[in-house]
Amino acid sequence: MKPYLLQTLKELALLGAIRNRIEISSHELAKQLETSQQTASRYLLELDNVQMITRELGIKKQLIQITSLGTEALKEEHSQYNQIFDLSNKVVFKGKVVSGMGEGKYYTEQRGYVDQFKKKLGFVPYPGTLNVEIEFVERNKLRLLKNYGGIVIDEFKTKNRTFGSVLCLSATINNRKGAIVLPKRSHYSNILEFISPHYLREKLHLKDGSEVEIIIYLEK
Amino acid sequence: MKPYLLQTLKELALLGAIRNRIEISSHELAKQLETSQQTASRYLLELDNVQMITRELGIKKQLIQITSLGTEALKEEHSQYNQIFDLSNKVVFKGKVVSGMGEGKYYTEQRGYVDQFKKKLGFVPYPGTLNVEIEFVERNKLRLLKNYGGIVIDEFKTKNRTFGSVLCLSATINNRKGAIVLPKRSHYSNILEFISPHYLREKLHLKDGSEVEIIIYLEK
């Protein structure tokens, strides 16, 4: 959706056009938008064309109401601003399923981790992690998450090596509960590792390349 | 502010650029905005020019953070969406007491107004208005209020001049009842004028700079 159309829609909504039909001339709208009457008129035509408003043209004024499609667009925008200002305490990632190289299975089977998962997350993960590749640019969101705490899984030692501390963030993948695990010290990666008590590839009918949505819930 | 710049700013904010400096190339930003690398680069230059972001250009990457000016712009936008979807029938303003220039006293003592206040609001205001300066970002709420009706005080004429029509909205200031008066025709101001039967500066121990909360009740 073109930015200027969204702005126009917002302006109409501020004048009450979601709940009522509002009476507004293209000239008045132009004043609100600080543009010309002709441009305002064209915006209204465009919004009408994409079915975001309905219009009743009178001889002097027009009655305008925002359709459900238009309302949806505004709600989406509103929810983005809620995310920005933390009013929603969730962060959404879109990505696709990829295969790891078995390290997930190796780590999630370590007793030192399993005991803590059970105690701190309340479940024993199905062995292995579901790897989800996110857009590279979204790595910036990960930085945000690391500052929000989450559940810390402490490091531990076996006789052979040390297993580092891990951060868990409770999350859902396609609305199924689980958690994201992030190594405490590591560089940013474009792979999210999701753990769950279930074998997700089967439960959610996922295979490599499947598009998924991961929502991470922050505790505040 | 140009709509496409606001969209760009929002995108950066969603990636966490309000709290942190984020690492993003013009090419990555372009992908997010579904535009070309050149255009994204130009947007960043424009945002930098109007001081809504700061940039640290490295040889390979740039670090971007949104300035307080940019944050304000986003907050304002957010507040507009809150208004759109706010279903409560009250509007809250926070502001601080400021001095007017005596016009409030002049107007509230006019017989033509006083008689109507008494009849329509049920009280005779103490001469003068209490001027409350509201947050710049909140001036938008006034627009909505004007559309919600309220009590209209009609214009009247004396032999010297005409006194314009005024809109009254019942309201409280720090929980004390009264009303807000808005000139029917005027541009949006960042000053709310509050009237009450009492001398509020004394009753509420207010002086210039005192923080107050005004709640306006809409009739629906």
Add this chain to the structure above:
DNA sequence: ATTACTAAGCAGCGAGTAA
């Protein structure tokens, strides 16, 4: 008063490319 068409002008876009 309206809405909205046409036409001309100009702002914004992006391919090509330099640094």
Add this chain to the structure above:
DNA sequence: TTTACTCGCTGCTTAGTAA
């Protein structure tokens, strides 16, 4: 790789105006 310049072209804007 980057960022960001030039420049031709597209498409948005608006003055003029019809209905």
